[in-house]
Amino acid sequence: MTSSLGKYSNLTQRIITGSAGAAAIIAGVCIGPWTYFAVFLIICFFSLTEFYTLAGLDGMQPQKTFGILCGVLIFAVSFFIEKGDLSYRYYFLIFPLVSFVYMIKLYKKFERKPFTNIAFTFLGIFYVAVPFTLLNIAVYEDDAYNYQIIFGCLFILWASDTGAYFAGTLFGRRKLFERISPKKSWEGFFGGAVLAMIFAVGLPYFFVAIGEISTLTLLDWIIIGLIIVVGGTFGDLIESLLKRSIEIKDSGDALPGHGGFLDRFDGLLISSPFIVAYLELYSL
Numbered sequence: 001m002t003s004s005l006g007k008y009s010n011l012t013q014r015i016i017t018g019s020a021g022a023a024a025i026i027a028g029v030c031i032g033p034w035t036y037f038a039v040f041l042i043i044c045f046f047s048l049t050e051f052y053t054l055a056g057l058d059g060m061q062p063q064k065t066f067g068i069l070c071g072v073l074i075f076a077v078s079f080f081i082e083k084g085d086l087s088y089r090y091y092f093l094i095f096p097l098v099s100f101v102y103m104i105k106l107y108k109k110f111e112r113k114p115f116t117n118i119a120f121t122f123l124g125i126f127y128v129a130v131p132f133t134l135l136n137i138a139v140y141e142d143d144a145y146n147y148q149i150i151f152g153c154l155f156i157l158w159a160s161d162t163g164a165y166f167a168g169t170l171f172g173r174r175k176l177f178e179r180i181s182p183k184k185s186w187e188g189f190f191g192g193a194v195l196a197m198i199f200a201v202g203l204p205y206f207f208v209a210i211g212e213i214s215t216l217t218l219l220d221w222i223i224i225g226l227i228i229v230v231g232g233t234f235g236d237l238i239e240s241l242l243k244r245s246i247e248i249k250d251s252g253d254a255l256p257g258h259g260g261f262l263d264r265f266d267g268l269l270i271s272s273p274f275i276v277a278y279l280e281l282y283s284l
Contacts, residue, residue, distance in 0.1 A: 014165075021264070022158060026151065033145040037079050044075050044132040047261040050251045051124045054262075058246045061111060062120040063104055070098055071129030075136070082136045084143035098125065128262075131272035138276050141215070148215045152203045153275060156228045157267050160196035164233075167191020176233075181240040193229045200225025220283050227274045232267030239266035 028039030048071045052064040074094055080086040101121050105114045138149045168188025176184040200221045204214035216224070239262055243251060251260035262269075 018158075022154075025154065029147050029151050029154070033079075033083060033139075036139060036145070036147070036150070037076075040132055040135060041072060041075060043261060043265060044129055045072055046254065047128045047132070047265060048072070048124055050254075050260045050262045051128050052120075054242065054246055054248070054251060055120045055124070057248065060120045061108075061117045062124060063101060063117070066101065066104060067121045067124045070101075071125050073097065074125070074129050075133045078133045078136045082140040082143075083145070084140075098122070127269065131269040134272050134276045138272075138279060146215055148207060148212070149279070152200075152216075152221065153224065153228065153268070153271070155203070156196050156199050156225050157232055157271070159199040160192040160229055160232050161267065162192075163195030164188040164192030177237055180237050180244060184237070184240075189229075189233060192233075196229050197222070197225050200228075216283060220279075223278060224275055227278065228267065228271045231271030231274050235267040235270035238270060239263065 025039055025043075028035040045068065048068045049064075052062050052067055055062050056064070074097075077086065077090055077093065081088055081090055101118055105111070105118055108114065111117060135150055138153075139146060165188070168183070168185045168191065171187040171191070172183075172185030174186040175182065176186050176189055178184075201218065203221050204216065204218050207214040214221075239251065243249065249259070251262035254260050
């Protein structure tokens with residue numbers, strides 16, 4: 001796919017890849033729990049793969065295969081627990097599972113900084129896998145699958161990214177965080193915020209228009225929209241900090257016009273914990 005789109009401009013590649021990817025993800029989310037599970041398991045797998053590949057480029061030696069295995073297993077176990085197929089007690093299997101990271105390192109020879117590499121293995125799990133895992137809590141309410149929350153969060157996030165991209169490209173003058181990301185601007189931030197909040201306000205009315213009752217109130221969607229605008233911006237900057245430390249432009253080339261999976265979902269990685277915390281403590 002990358003080679004076939006190479007003849008197009010970056011913007012055209014971005015539109016084609018974004019449209020196709022968004023359609024596939026939304027279809028997976030809306031069809032049912034199993035397609036949601038498959039879509040986000042794949043996203044989690046490739047995001048973890050990219051993270052550990054980037055760590056390797058920086059001279060680290062994380063346990064790539066075991067880290068990916070832990071991440072996708074944590075996501076899968078959480079899904080079946082929230083779905084009601086497994087008892088919540090199975091969450092306690094996660095702790096002995098990840099503890100094998102230490103034991104495996106005992107059999108690795110000639111490593112100058114084994115605990116630094118252990119730390120990067122854990123970082124991949126907590127930075128990438130845990131935020132995706134938390135989405136399982138958001139999509140299940142009393143063991144019943146509800147696509148609305150993840151559906152809405154994705155649209156708000158994409159609206160924020162799209163608004164920021166075009167506002168920044170057309171009007172960007174004042175740097176937002178030049179030390180980390182020279183291209184980010186305050187104009188882009190506010191452009192993304194405006195479009196994201198328009199989507200957030202419109203979501204409850206959209207669900208009513210298609211004959212459903214919105215799971216969340218208008219206030220809930222506004223708060224989630226604000227979380228995504230701020231968390232998504234920080235997520236983008238945090239991933240830029242990671243790439244800047246390794247001196248690369250994109251986390252990968254799997255998504256023409258967008259870079260890699262981490263480039264596309266970095267905002268969700270930081271927003272997800274705050275969204276789930278809000279929903280569990282103050283909503284639903």
